[in-house]
Amino acid sequence: MTVTVALAADDAGFELKQLIAEQLRADERVGEVLDYGVHDASDDRAYPRLGLTAAEAVAAGDAERGVLICGTGIGMCISANKVGGVRATVAHDSYSVERSIKSNDCQVLTMGSRVVGPELAKRLVDEWLGYSFDPASASAEKVAHITHYEHQH
Numbered sequence: 001m002t003v004t005v006a007l008a009a010d011d012a013g014f015e016l017k018q019l020i021a022e023q024l025r026a027d028e029r030v031g032e033v034l035d036y037g038v039h040d041a042s043d044d045r046a047y048p049r050l051g052l053t054a055a056e057a058v059a060a061g062d063a064e065r066g067v068l069i070c071g072t073g074i075g076m077c078i079s080a081n082k083v084g085g086v087r088a089t090v091a092h093d094s095y096s097v098e099r100s101i102k103s104n105d106c107q108v109l110t111m112g113s114r115v116v117g118p119e120l121a122k123r124l125v126d127e128w129l130g131y132s133f134d135p136a137s138a139s140a141e142k143v144a145h146i147t148h149y150e151h152q153h
């Protein structure tokens, strides 16, 4: 079974997004890459416009996962977390990437191109794809609490 991955970046994240897209397209665990832009480094649309669109694709079920890149990863993370049903995290280390899936069932990983180098970013995405959330784990109830809150408000 393969996953569809939604991608987006602003101009600061464009180059790193291209590298991640290339890696994902070559990854046999990935069925499809949905690239929501920017498609050109001169496109200076603000990060929420790109990140919200990609996060909406995840929320709609068009993609199971998302990778969003801006300068720090922070703006993309804040934006994606505004979309109902989406759990996004910024992460630049292996342990956080792992726990974002196993503890938090985050569908969206955000990274900052001004924070992390391209080789580490690619390695983290590779690791990230290898993790899955166990709905029978003790963490599931904790994540369900967040979902419940979201549905109540």
Ligand SMILES: O=C(CO)[C@H](O)COP(=O)(O)O
Pocket: 010, 012, 013, 047, 070, 071, 072, 073, 074, 075, 076, 112
């Ligand atoms: O990193 C960003 C947002 O978190 C973005 O790439 C740059 O944003 P800015 O510092 O507001 O221009």
